[in-house]
Amino acid sequence: MTPPTHFNTQDKLRFKLPLFFPDATAASIKSLDMSDVANTKTKGVLVNTLHLKVNPGIQTINKAGGIKKFMNWQEAVISDSGGFQIMSLIKSRGSLSKVTDDGVVFQLSKKQEVRLTPEESIRIQMDLGTDLVVVLDDFTPPNAKKSEAEDSVIRTILWAKKSKIEFERICSRKKLIKKPYLIAVVQGGKFKDLREYCAKKLSEIGFDGFGYGGWPLDKNGSFDKEIALTIKKLAPENYLLYGLGIGRPEDIVFCTSIGYHIFDCVLPTRDARHKRLYVFNARNINDINIKEKNFYSYYNPDKKIYSDDFSPVSTACDCPLCKNYSKAYFRHLWKTNELSAMRLSTIHNLRFYSLLMENLQKNGKM
Numbered sequence: 618m619t620p621p622t623h624f625n626t627q628d629k630l631r632f633k634l635p636l637f638f639p640d641a642t643a644a645s646i647k648s649l650d651m652s653d654v655a656n657t658k659t660k661g662v663l664v665n666t667l668h669l670k671v672n673p674g675i676q677t678i679n680k681a682g683g684i685k686k687f688m689n690w691q692e693a694v695i696s697d698s699g700g701f702q703i704m705s706l707i708k709s710r711g712s713l714s715k716v717t718d719d720g721v722v723f724q725l726s727k728k729q730e731v732r733l734t735p736e737e738s739i740r741i742q743m744d745l746g747t748d749l750v751v752v753l754d755d756f757t758p759p760n761a762k763k764s765e766a767e768d769s770v771i772r773t774i775l776w777a778k779k780s781k782i783e784f785e786r787i788c789s790r791k792k793l794i795k796k797p798y799l800i801a802v803v804q805g806g807k808f809k810d811l812r813e814y815c816a817k818k819l820s821e822i823g824f825d826g827f828g829y830g831g832w833p834l835d836k837n838g839s840f841d842k843e844i845a846l847t848i849k850k851l852a853p854e855n856y857l858l859y860g861l862g863i864g865r866p867e868d869i870v871f872c873t874s875i876g877y878h879i880f881d882c883v884l885p886t887r888d889a890r891h892k893r894l895y896v897f898n899a900r901n902i903n904d905i906n907i908k909e910k911n912f913y914s915y916y917n918p919d920k921k922i923y924s925d926d927f928s929p930v931s932t933a934c935d936c937p938l939c940k941n942y943s944k945a946y947f948r949h950l951w952k953t954n955e956l957s958a959m960r961l962s963t964i965h966n967l968r969f970y971s972l973l974m975e976n977l978q979k980n981g982k983m
């Protein structure tokens with residue numbers, strides 16, 4: 618058994634690991650079209666099962682011939698299971714939605730209720746035709762007591778069993794020669810013994826990889842390295858390791874150094890819309906050194922000092938913003954609320970992440 622070195626798509630593309638997948642939640646990234654995304658050298662995106670079920674509906678995507686055809690995207694696509702929404706829409710809000718052993722009922726509004734079972738989550742993802750499918754898991758809330766964390770682990774294992782059966786059933790019905798990756802999520806919160814139990818039971822069922830389950834930040838907002846290491850140690854050697862929602866550059870660098878392969882996060886695109894740009898502390902692209910402690914900084918276009926600065930935002934970037942425009946012009950675009958400001962910011966941040974991953978592909982394992 619050897620650790621994975623490449624990510625294989627169902628349509629024969631093969632990408633060097635590690636890879637970062639920005640969130641194209643409802644099959645798009647705000648302010649960009651998919652050709653913009655491809656031009657940032659992003660190799661794959663993540664789409665969201667629950668959002669696509671609601672809008673435009675899986676039938677439409679089926680008719681289009683799958684998610685890649687629907688959004689005209691030739692590279693990799695991974696899908697999440699809807700598991701994170703158990704946290705973001707239910708457990709953190711105490712809404713009318715419920716989680717039972719059968720699945721989840723999301724009460725999206727007074728009139729709109731969406732049900733999702735582990736089996737259905739798999740069916741939707743298989744209909745989408747994504748390259749990596751994630752099993753629905755019961756998210757352990759960040760401050761869960763042990764008994765609560767235990768319940769989420771037991772349910773996660775139960776759902777994983779159901780999901781695996783459904784996955785195999787669909788693969789044999791469709792006579793798939795090349796199956797997508799099937800990833801299970803290790804829950805258990807901060808309780809190491811529960812993480813161990815969860816990982817052991819999941820590897821007995823058999824998957825292609827493990828996901829880092831739960832909230833990745835501790836109460837001080839620092840990344841929980843201990844849990845990342847625990848999951849790594851518990852995973853069989855040939856498993857893909859997926860840091861769900863892990864997106865801060867230093868956290869990606871750390872996780873890659875201990876053997877993680879895949880990441881997704883809203884951070885680069887959401888930050889771009891809030892004027893937070895990521896820039897390498899380097900003079901040019903060849904000088905980028907991710908092994909340095911402070912290898913990047915944040916850039917905010919608003920500062921008065923930039924109003925007559927005609928240099929580029931970053932000389933260690935080859936995106937359209939940095940190649941074609943000055944800090945002064947970029948500041949002006951934001952000041953005048955031009956839509957292009959958001960677009961250029963998002964493109965820049967995605968290129969920052971693709972450059973980060975290119976560097977990690979070359980020398981990520983420390």
Ligand SMILES: [Zn+2]
Pocket residue numbers: 930931934935936937938939940965968
């Ligand atoms: Zn740039």
